[in-house]
Amino acid sequence: MGCVIFSKVIGLCRKVIGSSTSPVDEVAGATTSGLAVETIPREQHVVSRSNMSVNAIKVLNRLNRHGYKAYLVGGGVRDLLLGHSPKDFDIATNATPEQIKELFKNCRLIGRRFRLAHILFGREVIEVATLRGHHQETDEGNLSKQNDSGMLLRDNVYGTIDEDAERRDFTVNALYYDIADHSIIAYGGGINDLNNGTLRMIGDPATRYKEDPVRMLRAIRFATKLNMTISEETRAPIKPMSHLMKSIPAARLFEEYQKLFLSGKALDNYKLLNEYQLFESLFPMCADLLEDNQGGKEDKLFQLVCANTDKRIASEQRVTPAFIIAAFLWYPIEVQAQSVMNESGLSYYDAMMVAMNDVCDAQCRSVSIPKRFSAMARDMWGLQLRLPRRSGAKAFKLLTHPKFRAGYDLLLIRGEIEGGEVAELAQWWTTFQHAPEKVQRDMVRKVSGPRRKRRSPKKKTQD
Ligand code: ATP
Numbered sequence: 001m002g003c004v005i006f007s008k009v010i011g012l013c014r015k016v017i018g019s020s021t022s023p024v025d026e027v028a029g030a031t032t033s034g035l036a037v038e039t040i041p042r043e044q045h046v047v048s049r050s051n052m053s054v055n056a057i058k059v060l061n062r063l064n065r066h067g068y069k070a071y072l073v074g075g076g077v078r079d080l081l082l083g084h085s086p087k088d089f090d091i092a093t094n095a096t097p098e099q100i101k102e103l104f105k106n107c108r109l110i111g112r113r114f115r116l117a118h119i120l121f122g123r124e125v126i127e128v129a130t131l132r133g134h135h136q137e138t139d140e141g142n143l144s145k146q147n148d149s150g151m152l153l154r155d156n157v158y159g160t161i162d163e164d165a166e167r168r169d170f171t172v173n174a175l176y177y178d179i180a181d182h183s184i185i186a187y188g189g190g191i192n193d194l195n196n197g198t199l200r201m202i203g204d205p206a207t208r209y210k211e212d213p214v215r216m217l218r219a220i221r222f223a224t225k226l227n228m229t230i231s232e233e234t235r236a237p238i239k240p241m242s243h244l245m246k247s248i249p250a251a252r253l254f255e256e257y258q259k260l261f262l263s264g265k266a267l268d269n270y271k272l273l274n275e276y277q278l279f280e281s282l283f284p285m286c287a288d289l290l291e292d293n294q295g296g297k298e299d300k301l302f303q304l305v306c307a308n309t310d311k312r313i314a315s316e317q318r319v320t321p322a323f324i325i326a327a328f329l330w331y332p333i334e335v336q337a338q339s340v341m342n343e344s345g346l347s348y349y350d351a352m353m354v355a356m357n358d359v360c361d362a363q364c365r366s367v368s369i370p371k372r373f374s375a376m377a378r379d380m381w382g383l384q385l386r387l388p389r390r391s392g393a394k395a396f397k398l399l400t401h402p403k404f405r406a407g408y409d410l411l412l413i414r415g416e417i418e419g420g421e422v423a424e425l426a427q428w429w430t431t432f433q434h435a436p437e438k439v440q441r442d443m444v445r446k447v448s449g450p451r452r453k454r455r456s457p458k459k460k461t462q463d
């Protein structure tokens, strides 16, 4: 793999960095904190403006024309070097947010933790961040803030490109494309790591995870997305520090959940998250079941749901964040319903309804699920209870339920895992949906049992 990336990175099959034999002119040095820095001139890399968003180029050029430094930075440069098309184009500059706002009519300043400028071009948003400096011990300007355990709560101290690079997460993300001369400035051996497929944290990994535990999730995500190996030092602290994830706000984890499970690598991410004990920070109730029943139906269901989602994304079918959540939480709901029944003596149906609320509330404490998605998950769960009831007009009515398809897809997955009655029910619905109406009526008749005669109203007997 090394050579594939390697040839993509420089457009030639020779090493840019770290080879005494290759004729390279990169300027190498180090930041004051000792982070290696190298500049790769335009003629020695493949990043071309023709592969960038025209709006990102407009922003870079305007900043540059007004005398500011302007760089395409992070994932945008990394993906272009790898020959992928970037998901978004982020820009870093030495202009302050207020100065950026003065230059762009279509600019909105956002964020408290990180103050950022969003430049809006119709549906495309170009994110422009001011180069970040080191956060200060004293917090005179109220610009940076850490909690007692070293976690960064605010980070609005501005600085130089060197300082900014030290604040980035991985070396392969500390890459800057300079619009002024089209060179790439790479920190911490980022090009070499890209060539070798190594994901390496900048600085001391444990300290960086303490500052922002989400970096542990990002390590997993980039390892699978970029098909990279996490370096030993970057990998080692993850498991022992996985408990730090508890301090992350549930709303932020919803975003991370989406990136992990809805970007085509859900199955790989699921496996790695488990390996590093991070799955429990996202789905604690599911992780408990995995622990109680290793290699059991829960793990099989989670894997199947992830694999199906990846397949849908690969074939450009629509996916919703609600489906995985609903499917993952189905077994926790069944377990909770059982204990509700034991404690309260409620019927199965009522206990399931109570359990759905309990499990949904508990899940939202880890990963907050926006209302529209939790409503969809509830519909899918409700359908699991309704799909077995097919008599009379019920089956025909269920077909018109707006979430029938999602509910049926969950039933199919459950059938595949559980077999038996659930698989038979799933098969029934598969046939029913596509059958001609006459066959449908026969199918319903068979599951409805003999029709009961209507009793004529009782006549009042006179004494
Ligand atoms: P993706 O393809 O997922 O967009 P990306 O590398 O662009 O990957 P973003 O989340 O868009 O990731 O972040 C842009 C850049 O900001 C990263 O490349 C990285 O340099 C920096 N960054 C983002 N999140 C963090 C973080 N938690 N800690 C340090 N640096 C970060």
Ligand code: MG
Residues within 6 Å of the ligand: 074, 075, 076, 087, 088, 089, 090
């Ligand atoms: Mg990005």
